[in-house]
Amino acid sequence: MTRQTPAIVTTIRDRCKRCYTCVRQCPAKAIKVEDGQAKVIEVVSLIQRHYPSLLPHLAPIVSPAIALARVVKAVHSPGALVVFIGPCIAKKAEIREESAAGAIDAALTFSELKALFHKEAIDPPSMPESVPDGPGSRIGRVFPVAGGLLKTAAMSADVLETDVVVTEGKDNTLYAIHELVQGKLSVKFLDILFCDGCIDGPIIDSREGLFARKQAVADYVKSRLSEQTPEEFEALLQRYSRVSLRRTFENQSAVLPIPSEEEIERILRSVKKLGKADELNCGACGYATCREKAIAVYQGLAESQMCLPYLVDQLQENLAQLKRFQEELQATQDQLIQSEKLASMGQLAAGVAHEINNPLGTMTIFAHMMMKGMTAADPRLKDLEMIVEEAARCRTIVSGLLEFARQGKLNLTTVDVNTLLLDIIAEVDRQPFFEGVSVINRLDPKLPPVQADSSQLHHALSDLVVNAAEAMHGGGLLTVTSGVAEGNDSISISVSDTGCGIPQENLDKLFTPFFTTKPTGQGTGLGLAIAYGVVKMHRGTLEVQSKVGVGSTFTMTLPVSGQRVGRQSLEHREELIGLPQEEPQPPDDSLPRG
Numbered sequence: 001m002t003r004q005t006p007a008i009v010t011t012i013r014d015r016c017k018r019c020y021t022c023v024r025q026c027p028a029k030a031i032k033v034e035d036g037q038a039k040v041i042e043v044v045s046l047i048q049r050h051y052p053s054l055l056p057h058l059a060p061i062v063s064p065a066i067a068l069a070r071v072v073k074a075v076h077s078p079g080a081l082v083v084f085i086g087p088c089i090a091k092k093a094e095i096r097e098e099s100a101a102g103a104i105d106a107a108l109t110f111s112e113l114k115a116l117f118h119k120e121a122i123d124p125p126s127m128p129e130s131v132p133d134g135p136g137s138r139i140g141r142v143f144p145v146a147g148g149l150l151k152t153a154a155m156s157a158d159v160l161e162t163d164v165v166v167t168e169g170k171d172n173t174l175y176a177i178h179e180l181v182q183g184k185l186s187v188k189f190l191d192i193l194f195c196d197g198c199i200d201g202p203i204i205d206s207r208e209g210l211f212a213r214k215q216a217v218a219d220y221v222k223s224r225l226s227e228q229t230p231e232e233f234e235a236l237l238q239r240y241s242r243v244s245l246r247r248t249f250e251n252q253s254a255v256l257p258i259p260s261e262e263e264i265e266r267i268l269r270s271v272k273k274l275g276k277a278d279e280l281n282c283g284a285c286g287y288a289t290c291r292e293k294a295i296a297v298y299q300g301l302a303e304s305q306m307c308l309p310y311l312v313d314q315l316q317e318n319l320a321q322l323k324r325f326q327e328e329l330q331a332t333q334d335q336l337i338q339s340e341k342l343a344s345m346g347q348l349a350a351g352v353a354h355e356i357n358n359p360l361g362t363m364t365i366f367a368h369m370m371m372k373g374m375t376a377a378d379p380r381l382k383d384l385e386m387i388v389e390e391a392a393r394c395r396t397i398v399s400g401l402l403e404f405a406r407q408g409k410l411n412l413t414t415v416d417v418n419t420l421l422l423d424i425i426a427e428v429d430r431q432p433f434f435e436g437v438s439v440i441n442r443l444d445p446k447l448p449p450v451q452a453d454s455s456q457l458h459h460a461l462s463d464l465v466v467n468a469a470e471a472m473h474g475g476g477l478l479t480v481t482s483g484v485a486e487g488n489d490s491i492s493i494s495v496s497d498t499g500c501g502i503p504q505e506n507l508d509k510l511f512t513p514f515f516t517t518k519p520t521g522q523g524t525g526l527g528l529a530i531a532y533g534v535v536k537m538h539r540g541t542l543e544v545q546s547k548v549g550v551g552s553t554f555t556m557t558l559p560v561s562g563q564r565v566g567r568q569s570l571e572h573r574e575e576l577i578g579l580p581q582e583e584p585q586p587p588d589d590s591l592p593r594g
Helices: 021-025 046-050 052-057 064-076 090-094 110-119 138-142 148-152 170-181 210-227 230-239 261-269 290-298 308-372 380-405 417-428 454-471 504-509 527-537 567-577
Strands: 031-034 037-040 083-085 106-108 164-168 189-193 412-415 437-442 450-453 476-484 490-497 541-547 551-559
Touching (some): 046 052, 106 110, 170 189, 308 380, 417 454, 454 527, 454 551
Parallel strands (some): 083 106, 164 189
Antiparallel strands (some): 031 037, 476 490, 541 551
């Protein structure tokens, strides 16, 4: 069974939140993104993988850690196990390389060493201080500091010395490598460090700042110089001269598939990059350009959804859609509340109408009987006539209540709504309240017919037209519009006026029985309630939009011919208002007309 080598660098899945910082910071692009999670493909040497043309220029010498390990095993103790301890995670990869194999047996970070001490109950501060076994390194101890390599090799790093260049940091290092590849940089020795020396390694866990650490190393080096004379150090170098410090570098470049121009454009279109203007090249995904990221997507290293502007656009679209859903839900809830209110009012209206109807009939009959025995000069005659008139007005109100509670069975016929609207306008145009009102007809000549009860629909539309005219107080513009609603399965009828408008706080009450803004005695408050009931029986909708000082628009929708109405609608209405299917109606002669 093959033992799997543990990964050197990994990402923490629970903390990987689509920020793509690792993609942006990794110069070797050794990060693969799958399902929004970043994964380290492998730890690679930048020059060996991405700049193989520079391999002949790499110094063929092992690192100080490998050099010291070879000295230990070749001169001091051939069977020794050597462990490297430091903040450089790259050492974990270096000890696995073929050219360095066998020198170092394990590489630990300071955090791992502290965990080991804790596990074994070892407390280093409580132990006596001792001098390292050697071999002594004198000035070589300054190697962890940026520029320490040059100091160790007795080379000058003067700013006027152009043959030797030292650079630190990821951006500066990549810039120097690019210029070297392009032949723009002419140097004999280039010392490059991605970090600011080993004292700033990626796994450093010191709480001290960078400059404090640099000073501590320098002070320690100076304090130890007296332990060994230059002659003694030279003798040691002669002793270790037979130890080979050479190494080789392999070409690790990998050839990835290159997409065609069509494939690149397809990937760009998937994130709404439809043209050059859409390619922002913001770098948020970790790639310098949108096209570079598209190539990485094709190669399986990235995902299309890594594009931050695209994600922001998608988020805005989703928020807008969510807002629409919330508005639709709120509208549905408002309609449900309104339906429940109307259902309660319908039950009350039916009960009140039934209880009032009989006493009204009795009052009217006895009033007529008394009037028959009186002469025209009798002073009581006018009082009785008033009783009859007021009873008749109550009868009208009771009739309206019953219409609201249940309009009865629908007598369905094929109705031309345009003709019906023109007839209504012709009827009301002769009324006094219509004086000064101009009418604009915007009727769709191709409006399909509907299956409806012509009489009840006439009543509902008449109420809308009359209300619109009365809202303009003798002058204004009345616009009647008809057309096919969206989806082609219903028609739309709207009645608009330029009247006083309806206050926002009254909009939810418009279809409630007995609600009216007219002066006392000029309206029963049943017109819109009845119209609403008629429309609901026809499986339609009735909505209103209004602004004070501008006017109002009532919009009615009805299913076109072929949609199911009739008995089903009647049952729906009965279910809506919570009434039994048969409600006793007052006889026509219950209120004699005298």
